[in-house]
Amino acid sequence: MKFDKRKADLLAVTIRKNTLRTIASKGTGHVGGSLSIADTLAVLYGGVMNIDPKHPEKSDRDFIVLSKGHCGPAMYAALAAKGYFDENILDTLNQNHTILPSHTDRMKTPGVDVTTGSLGQGASLAAGVAFADKLNESVSYTYLILGDGELNEGQVWESALFAAHNHLSNLITFVDANGKQLDGTTDQVCSLGSIEKKFESFGYHVISVENGNDTGQIYRAVLEAKEEKDAPSVIVLHTLKGAGIQKYMDMDNCHSVPVNKEELQDFYCELDRQER
Amino acid sequence: MSRVETGNKELRKVFAETLEELMRENKDIIYLEADLAGAIGTTGLISSMPEQAFDVGIMEANMVGAGAGMSMKGKIPFMHSFGTFASRRCADQVFLSGCYNHANIKIIGSDPGITAETNGGTHMPFEDMGIYRTFPEIAVLDVAEPHLLREMLRSMAEEYGVMYLRFPRKGKLCYYEKERTFSIGKGVIVRDGTDATVIASGIEVAEAILAAEELEEEGLHVRVVDMFTIKPLDEELVLACAQETNAVVTAENHNKIGGLGSAVAEVLAENAAVPFKRVGIPDCFGEVGNIHFLSEKFGISKEDIKEALRDVLKEK
Numbered sequence: 001m002k003f004d005k006r007k008a009d010l011l012a013v014t015i016r017k018n019t020l021r022t023i024a025s026k027g028t029g030h031v032g033g034s035l036s037i038a039d040t041l042a043v044l045y046g047g048v049m050n051i052d053p054k055h056p057e058k059s060d061r062d063f064i065v066l067s068k069g070h071c072g073p074a075m076y077a078a079l080a081a082k083g084y085f086d087e088n089i090l091d092t093l094n095q096n097h098t099i100l101p102s103h104t105d106r107m108k109t110p111g112v113d114v115t116t117g118s119l120g121q122g123a124s125l126a127a128g129v130a131f132a133d134k135l136n137e138s139v140s141y142t143y144l145i146l147g148d149g150e151l152n153e154g155q156v157w158e159s160a161l162f163a164a165h166n167h168l169s170n171l172i173t174f175v176d177a178n179g180k181q182l183d184g185t186t187d188q189v190c191s192l193g194s195i196e197k198k199f200e201s202f203g204y205h206v207i208s209v210e211n212g213n214d215t216g217q218i219y220r221a222v223l224e225a226k227e228e229k230d231a232p233s234v235i236v237l238h239t240l241k242g243a244g245i246q247k248y249m250d251m252d253n254c255h256s257v258p259v260n261k262e263e264l265q266d267f268y269c270e271l272d273r274q275e276r
Numbered sequence: 277m278s279r280v281e282t283g284n285k286e287l288r289k290v291f292a293e294t295l296e297e298l299m300r301e302n303k304d305i306i307y308l309e310a311d312l313a314g315a316i317g318t319t320g321l322i323s324s325m326p327e328q329a330f331d332v333g334i335m336e337a338n339m340v341g342a343g344a345g346m347s348m349k350g351k352i353p354f355m356h357s358f359g360t361f362a363s364r365r366c367a368d369q370v371f372l373s374g375c376y377n378h379a380n381i382k383i384i385g386s387d388p389g390i391t392a393e394t395n396g397g398t399h400m401p402f403e404d405m406g407i408y409r410t411f412p413e414i415a416v417l418d419v420a421e422p423h424l425l426r427e428m429l430r431s432m433a434e435e436y437g438v439m440y441l442r443f444p445r446k447g448k449l450c451y452y453e454k455e456r457t458f459s460i461g462k463g464v465i466v467r468d469g470t471d472a473t474v475i476a477s478g479i480e481v482a483e484a485i486l487a488a489e490e491l492e493e494e495g496l497h498v499r500v501v502d503m504f505t506i507k508p509l510d511e512e513l514v515l516a517c518a519q520e521t522n523a524v525v526t527a528e529n530h531n532k533i534g535g536l537g538s539a540v541a542e543v544l545a546e547n548a549a550v551p552f553k554r555v556g557i558p559d560c561f562g563e564v565g566n567i568h569f570l571s572e573k574f575g576i577s578k579e580d581i582k583e584a585l586r587d588v589l590k591e592k
Contacts, residue, residue: 063348107378114348115377118368124338125373128345135306135327136349155369158338165333 002047008215011081012042013271016244018077020267022090022100024259029093029102032241032254033147034074036178036213040237041078043218044143053083056110062140063113063129067122068147068176069103070256076100076109084111120153122146123173127163130171130232141226144173149181152190157202163232164203172225173204173234177212178241182255195236205233212237213244244271278451278466278500280482283422288317288386288445290422294429295354296321299328305433306346308332308339308355316356316386316445336361340369344379352380352433358392359385359442363404374438375413382432383440388418388478389529389557390570391444400562401442406534408440409507415460416507417441418477418528418536423452424504431460442478449482463510469499472523472585472592475514477503477536480527480555480576487581498585509539511547518548523588525553527581532556551591553584 015038023029045051049062066075073093080087085099092098099108103117114129116122126144133140150156163171175195179186186192200206205228207221218237225233241255242248245267251257295318299305307329313319322329332339336357343353356362362385363370374381385404387393392400408416415437419425425443432439439460451466458464466481467488476484481502488498499521501513518524524544526537537554544552557574571577 105376114345115372117376118372120337121341121369121373124341124369125345125348125377127338128342129348130345131342132346132349132351135346135351138349155337155341158335159342162332162335162338162342 003219004047005216008042008046008219009275011046012039012215013275014081015041015074015077016271017268018080018087018090019073020259020264022073022076022093024261024264025091026094028256028258029073030070030256031248031259032180033068033176033178034071035245035248036239036241036243037071037074037145037176038244039213039215040145040174040218041074043215043222045078045082048219048222049143050140053111056084060138060140063126063142065114065116065122065126065129065142065144066104067116067126067144068119068150069116069122072100072102072104075104075112079109079111119147119150120155123156123159127159127168127171130163130168131166133170134168140170142171144171146173146175147181148175148177148179148186148192148195149189151175151192151195160199160202160204167230168232169229171232172222173232175234175236176239177236178239180241180253180255184253199234203231205231207233207235209235209237212239244274246270278485280485281450283448283450285422285448286445287420287422287425287443287447290425291429291443292317292321294426296325298429298433299325302352302433303328304351306330306351306353308343308353310334310336310339310357310361312357336366337369340366340381340383341373343381344373344377347380352382354382354384356384356386358399359388359401359404360399363401363407363440367407370408370438371411375411379438380436381438385440385442386445388442388444390562390567390574390576391447391479391529392562393567393570394564396564397562402531402557402562403534404442405506405530405536409534409539413437414507415439415505417460417505419443419504420447420449420479420481421452422450423454423456424458427458428460428504431458435460444479447479451482451485461505461508461510463501463503463505463513465499466502467500469497470521471497472525472588473499473501473517473521474525474527474581474585475501475503475517475536475540476527477506478529480529483576483578484527484581487578487585491582491585496589503536506536506539509543511543514540514543515548518544518550523551523592525555525581525584525588527555527576529576530556531559533559551588553588555580555584
């Protein structure tokens with residue numbers, strides 16, 4: 001695995017800029033969860049994953065499953081940055097005939113491995129991909145990204161039983177624990193308790209990342225997960241919803257909010273300042 | 277002319293044997309079971325083929341999703357539960373992880389409709405075909421004959437896509453010769469006739485053949501079609517039967533709403549208005565009982581088919 005923190009941080013800035021740009025093209029979208037997962041996508045697309053933008057379908061590639069499929073804009077931002085498609089396509093989010101629908105769709109977008117959009121389903125899909133890789137004696141990894149609100153779904157826990165029972169150590173799950181879901185905080189809506197302890201009791205190798213918006217901490221967690229050879233790993237990322245943009249971090253909830261094109265330059269400057 | 281005979285093998289035995297054959301021929305064929313191996317007769321298969329057959333536990337939603345994920349890597353998963361749980365319990369997973377995701381998964385729902393017998397209303401799927409028929413890019417099959425089951429399992433393994441097949445575990449009735457070939461999406465005329473047609477599926481095919489034989493003694497010549505593919509429906513054959521016999525009855529082990537009768541009615545209403553009647557289960561829940569009691573109670577017996585035929589013939 002290649003990793004350069006400076007490059008990863010730069011990629012995270014690009015992903016945030018591209019995310020805001022693509023959502024601004026439509027005027028509104030899932031800003032909060034897209035920004036909170038940007039650093040993880042920067043680590044994965046920045047060298048961790050075995051992928052080739054020139055050959056998006058290459059058979060031995062690692063898979064990524066964005067189960068919180070409504071954060072498609074962040075994935076599109078990363079895919080455009082890596083050259084899967086022209087960056088100008090980012091301005092077509094949710095437009096008629098677009099290849100960038102609000103929820104990730106493998107039949108529409110180059111680089112999207114699995115279609116998601118109904119929360120919880122990506123967990124089983126990812127476990128199935130990892131299971132088949134084991135049967136095929138493939139060395140590929142499957143990276144699954146869940147939202148914390150998504151943990152309300154029972155299917156997540158069915159898949160967790162399945163993954164642990166089958167020793168899917170090639171499945172690395174991230175939980176974007178930004179503490180907020182559509183209708184409020186995760187504690188207000190349906191308390192999750194300790195996400196770490198829950199997964200631990202299911203038989204997972206659990207890695208808690210204190211700052212889930214720090215690319216270095218995320219990378220070290222992935223390295224640790226790859227050392228585990230018997231159980232699936234979960235990396236619980238303690239993130240900020242809307243991370244990177246003060247306006248959205250200050251909101252009670254920025255799950256799905258407007259982004260004005262006029263604000264983009266200010267947002268870009270804000271991100272560039274953080275980078276420096 | 278097909279005759280109904282009682283075979284010496286239950287359909288679940290045919291299912292297990294065929295699946296094993298297919299799995300030995302193609303290592304990418306996977307069998308997933310939701311803790312009903314003992315009921316469907318695949319306990320031996322799971323223990324003898326541990327690299328390809330897996331009991332995943334009582335989790336139909338995860339079974340379908342994980343199966344769809346496996347198909348992204350070239351596997352061809354067949355997955356089984358009772359028809360109720362193989363439809364209602366995982367409908368969203370079949371829709372999104374399966375159909376919308378263009379996966380390659382084969383869902384087997386056993387004991388459709390009244391064949392759930394003493395498991396009763398909770399386990400009696402009268403709605404499974406109706407649910408799945410509204411999903412784009414899915415095939416829906418209703419099968420109750422050993423040779424047909426064997427051939428359909430083989431076709432499902434060979435053709436890419438999401439497919440749902442329902443069959444009664446304990447069915448033993450046979451009416452096909454070994455030489456007969458079948459295609460998904462093509463109905464079969466199992467008995468020819470000129471006065472009216474019964475378009476039937478699943479266990480109702482045998483009932484329809486028996487009804488037609490009895491009416492023959494009254495001088496009526498009834499055609500019987502096995503429309504084992506509810507979707508995609510063989511519209512060409514439906515219209516040919518309407519044109520050639522000028523009266524159509526459908527017969528199905530399913531709610532009258534949404535299943536075979538609805539599918540045929542849609543085609544006839546738009547293309548060929550002929551006297552038409554549906555034999556099927558009224559819009560109600562199931563209950564415990566044996567197959568003969570339930571068949572009469574819910575109005576899908578041989579006698580009900582005969583009555584419906586007499587009604588449409590009166591309208592001609």
